[in-house]
Amino acid sequence: MTHGARQERPTPPTLEAVAEAAGVSRATVSRVVNASPTVRPEVVDIVNAAIGKLNYVPNRAARSLASRQTQAIALVVPEDPTRFFGDPYFAAIVQGITRRLDESEYILNLLVASDDPAHKAMRYLRSGNVDGALIVSHHDDDEYVTDIATVMPSVFGGRPPNDADPGSHYVDIDNIAGAQLAARHLIDIGRTRIGTITGPVDMPAGIDRLNGFLRTLEAAGVATDAIENADFTASGAATATRRLLDRIPDADALFVASDLMATGALTVLRERGLSIPGDIAVVGFDDSPLAASADVPLTTVSQPSTGMGFAMADMLLRLLSGDETVPHRTIMPTRLVLRASA
Amino acid sequence: MTHGARQERPTPPTLEAVAEAAGVSRATVSRVVNASPTVRPEVVDIVNAAIGKLNYVPNRAARSLASRQTQAIALVVPEDPTRFFGDPYFAAIVQGITRRLDESEYILNLLVASDDPAHKAMRYLRSGNVDGALIVSHHDDDEYVTDIATVMPSVFGGRPPNDADPGSHYVDIDNIAGAQLAARHLIDIGRTRIGTITGPVDMPAGIDRLNGFLRTLEAAGVATDAIENADFTASGAATATRRLLDRIPDADALFVASDLMATGALTVLRERGLSIPGDIAVVGFDDSPLAASADVPLTTVSQPSTGMGFAMADMLLRLLSGDETVPHRTIMPTRLVLRASA
DNA sequence: TTGTACGCGTTATCAG
């Protein structure tokens, strides 16, 4: 007996074979497979019997060549793989996507940007591999992602880059409102020296959360100079937090733009001997599993991550089905989850 | 201007179109596209110019129909999606896989088991969608996964189920040795009442880690009754830890079969007012990011998760290339990483 | 209701 690639594998049965076994034409078998209503019930049974006997499964390549559909969609992530795979937020998004896809016949292709993202990804997308695309974690300077939407039905996770087609479809949360929730809370619990660790300023979520934060602080007449930029990673946030603390030693509150970053900030706070929330209160963003299990359980702005993934997939599937009534944007709610850190 | 699915999208150029534009036959264009050496250099240039001008990209369905190859592989995960997406261990595996795939022309299809895993997944795999499969997180009773290996080249992540083809290919770590490392360490630091929270006993990793643990304890003449089974989730581990503590109140050490489970155990230990490692020492398994950032940084058995994903993909790609010299198993090393918890 | 025949875009075999 042999194994692996060299093993002789039997050629899968074709429509032709089933037709012969059932004593009908290929077309009829095709109709049965595709549940056409115009086939006599008894013939349906005969054909299905043959299909079961031969263990027939339609060849997808042939089918998509003929039908010009692939029944596949791509998840495009123009992002450093380490960051994508390191943040539970993305896991939740993907989970939501697969949950929706499980209810359909569509399958998911994962395209995480490599060194040569634009070229390879676009090449892949343009070669008719997928019927549509889901785009997540895009940056303003990722020119090629805006091209994707011109090539095939696409849904962005988060507000699309500024230069994207204004008719783009996307699912988002109100990042501004979410950040305002966080800032408001910190003010309400009496904090007066409030800082923030931001996400990348070339990403909508990074910008919007900063703006919401600023807006609330300004309205309250609180100083807004305690700002440090980071990159949505724990280590990046740690570095930024050190900078902030060096600059503003009397900070008594911190809004960190993601839970993952908050864990990095907590590490630094701990290392500086600061008590939480005693010396300094912390509010995160995401309500990822990290928040609940953190050193000091995190007060955080909750967003329906899994739900967003689900909504994105759902929107794309509707688009693919030719549904004319699909809204161009779906904005999902955020809420503040109170835990120990603030 | 219109948008979305209804938008008129131009038909992509075909081989035919390029041939016409270049004034050669389709066959020649095909040769150029596939870098056949038997084409006159000047013709190659002409054709490439036409390709560039028309922005031609080969249609994958047509190509795979003709060549009987898909340039795609599937990652099959016969597991509850919540668990798959909740454990950083899997993120690392997937990252390793994509890292290897990025160096190739292959792309990845994600198949996380749904309610009807056997049927839908097998159907998908058998319809000629992928050239090979990577199987991760399989349980002994997942009969269908062992079938996959009979249908196409496959590589398991972890020892295959017992009833799998003995010639199966897989990448694994020495779970027994890893667990022995952990147990040995707990004994060495003077612990005498050592318990363990195991993984599922229908999974190779769960079984092997338990056995390694038991082997070392028995050899040292230490009691082996402090065992509670869990399911590789944080909440499952928390429950198991409560049971164990209720039964063995004087336990002074705990070997938890995964870092994610260890975070669940830590929560319970904290809730019982136990100091770590003072009252009870804890050793995890994986060395996932969770370990370093845990409440009490975790001493843990480190395994090269990303490396395993890479190795799996590499093994499968070699299999697909017809490489006869591919070893049937690759066992990767583990080591103990000392932190604060033990 | 069912069968015939052509087309989908490539690859691959053969002549030339």
Next chain:
DNA sequence: CTGATAACGCGTACAA
């Protein structure tokens, strides 16, 4: 070295 031409497996007008 290049060009016809036949597969590859399926969907689908069109005809019966």
